[in-house]
Amino acid sequence: MCVGISGVGSYVPEKIVTNHDLSKIVETSNEWIIERTGIHERRIADDDMATSDIATKAAINALEDAKLRPEDIDLIIVATVTADHAFPSTACIIQKNIGAVKAAAFDISVGCSGFVYGLSIGENFIKSGTYDKVLVIGAETLSRVVDWQERNTCVLFGDGAGACVLEKCEEGFGILSIELGSDGSNGEVLVQPAGGSRLPASMDTVENRLHFIKMDGKEVFKFAVRVMERASSNALKKANLQLGDLDFLVPHQANMRIIDAAAKKLKLEKDRICVNLNKYGNMSSASIPVALDEAVKDNKINKGDNILLVAFGAGLTWASMTIKW
Numbered sequence: 001m002c003v004g005i006s007g008v009g010s011y012v013p014e015k016i017v018t019n020h021d022l023s024k025i026v027e028t029s030n031e032w033i034i035e036r037t038g039i040h041e042r043r044i045a046d047d048d049m050a051t052s053d054i055a056t057k058a059a060i061n062a063l064e065d066a067k068l069r070p071e072d073i074d075l076i077i078v079a080t081v082t083a084d085h086a087f088p089s090t091a092c093i094i095q096k097n098i099g100a101v102k103a104a105a106f107d108i109s110v111g112c113s114g115f116v117y118g119l120s121i122g123e124n125f126i127k128s129g130t131y132d133k134v135l136v137i138g139a140e141t142l143s144r145v146v147d148w149q150e151r152n153t154c155v156l157f158g159d160g161a162g163a164c165v166l167e168k169c170e171e172g173f174g175i176l177s178i179e180l181g182s183d184g185s186n187g188e189v190l191v192q193p194a195g196g197s198r199l200p201a202s203m204d205t206v207e208n209r210l211h212f213i214k215m216d217g218k219e220v221f222k223f224a225v226r227v228m229e230r231a232s233s234n235a236l237k238k239a240n241l242q243l244g245d246l247d248f249l250v251p252h253q254a255n256m257r258i259i260d261a262a263a264k265k266l267k268l269e270k271d272r273i274c275v276n277l278n279k280y281g282n283m284s285s286a287s288i289p290v291a292l293d294e295a296v297k298d299n300k301i302n303k304g305d306n307i308l309l310v311a312f313g314a315g316l317t318w319a320s321m322t323i324k325w
């Protein structure tokens with residue numbers, strides 16, 4: 001049985017924050033951010049919007065694209081590190097918002113690799129015969145956990161949401177191969193230290209700014225370059241694809257230098273790589289589905305194309321997937 005993406009949708013908040021805007025609140029410059037990351041601007045959700053609000057809009061767009069009603073959906077999987085609450089899950093809130101009355105719903109926490117993990121979980125539920133129609137969402141309001149006094153991190157992230165519907169598809173099409181991985185031994189290089197059971201919220205955690213993202217950028221960078229290449233090669237090998245068979249790469253959008261390094265290894269020209277981090281920054285689990293949605297709507301991906309999704313993120317984790325579109 002083959003499982004493929006029958007609908008894709010996304011939503012980004014309207015408010016744009018440019019590098020120039022950031023240079024007014026931390027010691028940075030438009031030139032530094034562009035040169036070191038490739039990011040020009042990012043979207044930030046209004047104060048009254050949470051992750052489920054933007055995710056709901058992306059979900060509705062994906063359902064419309066798949067020509068399905070909310071009540072057709074059997075399962076909702078939400079990949080996020082910025083859930084509305086510790087509980088209930090953001091997936092359950094979205095289920096209520098869209099009226100997916102028969103769907104089971106849960107969140108997964110896999111950092112920026114979460115969306116590809118979500119697709120692989122959805123594929124397995126369909127292949128096992130448990131469900132027919134699965135809605136997978138990657139959604140983040142990273143602006144809520146970014147330290148706006150910390151120039152090393154606040155310039156990198158943005159808010160957004162993307163979603164895909166998975167269903168059975170024509171033989172030979174859809175998801176061809178999956179490669180997932182984790183290295184928990186190095187997890188401390190990217191962490192939100194407080195707010196969980198290890199360091200519950202207290203005056204101390206707030207005063208010491210421990211509810212914000214802490215990152216060793218250089219370590220994450222080295223890890224990213226290493227695993228993007230390895231995860232990509234492994235997914236291609238599992239699908240019996242050669243480098244030359246690859247039509248389009250949709251990489252996690254964290255840093256242009258990381259994408260360039262992966263593209264060089266895969267010998268891909270620029271027009272076959274999806275890049276939108278200049279407009280949105282790193283939207284963590286939302287970055288791949290938003291990029292995929294834009295590439296599909298811009299007709300950069302056509303029926304029969306071999307595409308590769310590849311991501312890395314907190315955990316540390318990585319994930320890659322080949323799809324015949």
Ligand code: ACO
Pocket residue numbers: 027028029032033036037111112113151152153155190215217218220221224254255282284312313314
């Ligand atoms: N503006 C100006 N200067 C800055 C800024 C800034 N915004 N940020 C850091 N600097 C300074 C540093 O303080 C340092 O100064 P120093 O030499 O006087 O100490 C200098 O610039 C160089 O800093 P580096 O950290 O060496 O800069 P680097 O080229 O490594 O770029 C960056 C930093 C962009 C963070 C890079 O390491 C990176 O992209 N890493 C990967 C991050 C990533 O992908 N994170 C996402 C994880 S996904 C998830 O799950 C959330």
